[in-house]
Amino acid sequence: MTDDTIEKTAPVTRAPAPAPAPRPARLWRGATPWLFLLAPLALLLTFTYAPIANMVAYSFTDWDGVSPELHYTGAENYGELFTRSDLFEVFWVSGYYLAASVVQIVAALYFATILSFNVRFRNFFKGVLFFPYLINGVAIGFVFLYFFQDGGTLDSVLSLFGVETDRAWLGTPESANTSLAAVSVWRYLGLNFVLFLGAIQSIPGELYEAAELDGANRWHQFRHIIAPGIKPVLSLTVILSISGSLAVFEIPYIMTGGATGTETFVIQTVKLAFQFNKTGLASAAAVVLLLIVLAVTWVQRRLVPDDRVDLV
Amino acid sequence: MNRRTVLAVTTATLLLSACTGTGGSSKGAEAKAPDDPTKVSGTITVLTHRTDLVQDGTMEKYAAEFNKTYPEVKVEFDAITDYEGEVKIRMNTENYGDVLMIPAVVEKKDYPKFFASLGSQAERSKTYRFTDYSTVDGKVYGQSPIGAVPGFIFNKKVWERAGISDWPTTPAAFLADLKAIKSKTDAIPYYTNFKDMWPLTQWTDVNGAVSCDEQATSRLAEGDPWAEGADLRTADTLLYDIVREGLIEKDPTTTNWEASKPRIAKGEIATMWLGSWAVIQMRGAAEQAGADPDDIGFMPFPAQKDGTFCAVAKPDYNQAVNIHSEHKEAARAWIDWFTDKSGYAADNLALSPLKQAPLPDVLKPYETAGVKIIDLDDTKGAQVKSIDNQSEVGIYKPAYRQDLVDLARGATKGSLDDFLAGLAKKWTDTQASLGS
Numbered sequence: 001m002t003d004d005t006i007e008k009t010a011p012v013t014r015a016p017a018p019a020p021a022p023r024p025a026r027l028w029r030g031a032t033p034w035l036f037l038l039a040p041l042a043l044l045l046t047f048t049y050a051p052i053a054n055m056v057a058y059s060f061t062d063w064d065g066v067s068p069e070l071h072y073t074g075a076e077n078y079g080e081l082f083t084r085s086d087l088f089e090v091f092w093v094s095g096y097y098l099a100a101s102v103v104q105i106v107a108a109l110y111f112a113t114i115l116s117f118n119v120r121f122r123n124f125f126k127g128v129l130f131f132p133y134l135i136n137g138v139a140i141g142f143v144f145l146y147f148f149q150d151g152g153t154l155d156s157v158l159s160l161f162g163v164e165t166d167r168a169w170l171g172t173p174e175s176a177n178t179s180l181a182a183v184s185v186w187r188y189l190g191l192n193f194v195l196f197l198g199a200i201q202s203i204p205g206e207l208y209e210a211a212e213l214d215g216a217n218r219w220h221q222f223r224h225i226i227a228p229g230i231k232p233v234l235s236l237t238v239i240l241s242i243s244g245s246l247a248v249f250e251i252p253y254i255m256t257g258g259a260t261g262t263e264t265f266v267i268q269t270v271k272l273a274f275q276f277n278k279t280g281l282a283s284a285a286a287v288v289l290l291l292i293v294l295a296v297t298w299v300q301r302r303l304v305p306d307d308r309v310d311l312v
Numbered sequence: 313m314n315r316r317t318v319l320a321v322t323t324a325t326l327l328l329s330a331c332t333g334t335g336g337s338s339k340g341a342e343a344k345a346p347d348d349p350t351k352v353s354g355t356i357t358v359l360t361h362r363t364d365l366v367q368d369g370t371m372e373k374y375a376a377e378f379n380k381t382y383p384e385v386k387v388e389f390d391a392i393t394d395y396e397g398e399v400k401i402r403m404n405t406e407n408y409g410d411v412l413m414i415p416a417v418v419e420k421k422d423y424p425k426f427f428a429s430l431g432s433q434a435e436r437s438k439t440y441r442f443t444d445y446s447t448v449d450g451k452v453y454g455q456s457p458i459g460a461v462p463g464f465i466f467n468k469k470v471w472e473r474a475g476i477s478d479w480p481t482t483p484a485a486f487l488a489d490l491k492a493i494k495s496k497t498d499a500i501p502y503y504t505n506f507k508d509m510w511p512l513t514q515w516t517d518v519n520g521a522v523s524c525d526e527q528a529t530s531r532l533a534e535g536d537p538w539a540e541g542a543d544l545r546t547a548d549t550l551l552y553d554i555v556r557e558g559l560i561e562k563d564p565t566t567t568n569w570e571a572s573k574p575r576i577a578k579g580e581i582a583t584m585w586l587g588s589w590a591v592i593q594m595r596g597a598a599e600q601a602g603a604d605p606d607d608i609g610f611m612p613f614p615a616q617k618d619g620t621f622c623a624v625a626k627p628d629y630n631q632a633v634n635i636h637s638e639h640k641e642a643a644r645a646w647i648d649w650f651t652d653k654s655g656y657a658a659d660n661l662a663l664s665p666l667k668q669a670p671l672p673d674v675l676k677p678y679e680t681a682g683v684k685i686i687d688l689d690d691t692k693g694a695q696v697k698s699i700d701n702q703s704e705v706g707i708y709k710p711a712y713r714q715d716l717v718d719l720a721r722g723a724t725k726g727s728l729d730d731f732l733a734g735l736a737k738k739w740t741d742t743q744a745s746l747g748s
Contacts, residue, residue: 064417064419066400066403066415066417066418067418068422068425069422145507148566150562150563150566152566168562168563168565168566170565171563171565171721171723172723173723173724176565256507256565257507257714259506259509259565259714260565260714260718260723260724261718261723261724271709271711274397275711276701276702276704276706276709277417278701
């Protein structure tokens, strides 16, 4: 189908040929891409860059979020942020999510590899794995609250296997963070899986055939064909996982509200802004988080440059 | 610089200058009560957090009743689920209804910029309770249509089954009673509502009940709230001991507020620290669950001053008139009517904002037991709020009591004394830096 359209349109684009167009027409042609870009650019500016610019502006004020008066305080908020080490302690919690995302990537890679081969019911399993990603994060939070409840789903499933735990899953900081990180693995596994699967399927099939003829087994195929073939997607996933672990919000906020040592940097920022009315300080915290994520990404790109993959 | 960066930088600067300005103000306007009810006209919008009352038509009934006196005024309701969050943002414009409840986030000193005055405090405090809470420079900017008294909601049957007939008079006696409930009944002696957070913040309302001092709020502003014998220390210690002794639900991290209502009605839960406002909800839940609504009892904080209990009367949201409203007279008429004549307070079994009105049925036992109901002086209320926010202690926010409960049940390490000393240090340091 795509081939079809190209063939049909090709002669048309070739038609208005060599003679240089008159001046207004040239101008018009120059403006065309911008006219097309007008709508997306307007949306992008209004809903992405304007709020960010606004937030950066607030981070230099002492605004409380509602008062009509706000005073310019210079870099005071940033000064406060960097002199209060307690504000950065919450990043330890991100460690749980970072560890969880390693598990998540390995599991996603495993499933994507297996399901890229000819397995029975593969489409069914693809659906099963991707499904959690389609559910709204708030709903997931509520579902898992019941799941972890005393005598809830997890406890009853475990008792089916004869395991009687009397554990409050969200009761201690370690247990709560591990449980929450597990929920986040459950939720985002599907996304990683689909990214990997897409990348794997874009590897030409004859490579496997040739490898099989040369006597390569499944592990060899994975090691020498799949792994290098999906390297760009893999490094993208790692970047997304790290920045995601630094900015965890939805699941812990809904399930525990940051209690029992599950507070993340974003929850803390939200509390500063909306509970203690320090919108200025919270904006500064958000800007700092943005910079941290950018820095981490930059370092990572330096360490693992994104070179072109050429398998054939 | 390439073309893209230039574009980004120009737009960013434009936006910076354009978006940070916030509206000017027409400070000092007054919403006068109309002289002739039949001559007031206009359509007013009332912002309310009572989504339930708007949905079930109760508010419409009030409006219809209101129209009998003020036939030319049309009242529309705008029920907002996330009231605090949404109204806060709307208040950046001029368009935040004609009548609204003053969100907690607005600082007292900003009231004259947002709301029209309802009159002088000297005048209004003769008839109304709670004028203190919205007075700036002698002028009142809001009026709560309803009041509540904090206290323990308890299931009478469970307490009787444990062999307790009188209200405990000291925290130690209260603890002993909860232990008796634990050993003699199947009920959870005390339910924290830890997960839903706001019920824990209600413990701050103990302030004033222990010392029986109308200046309790000023003492928060000037002294250390966690000093030996101070109200908040007494409250926090009691909560800590309740949790420490294992007198609460098994897993506080997955509690459920909605489910707790029928559970206390059925006697699965014995006690919760809430307020008189919750009695009607628990009784409703009892009816739905097929239990006896009369089982729901209400008692004051277990502390007595000179042999009498004290309870603090607290206002709900204060209703105010938007300073940008075009129908200030109509809006004022609504507030006056809703406060004085609507019967809203009686319908909710709540304390009336009118000083001479009798106590509601819920508080009848208080009358017989001679519980003294006091009104706190709120002159320093704004100062307490700003110390609270500045220090990030959050006496009206859930985090600090959640930490307290975590500490008590051993989920985090540390001692109560250190914990309270830490809070006190943050609080007093901020007091010093704010120069109070």
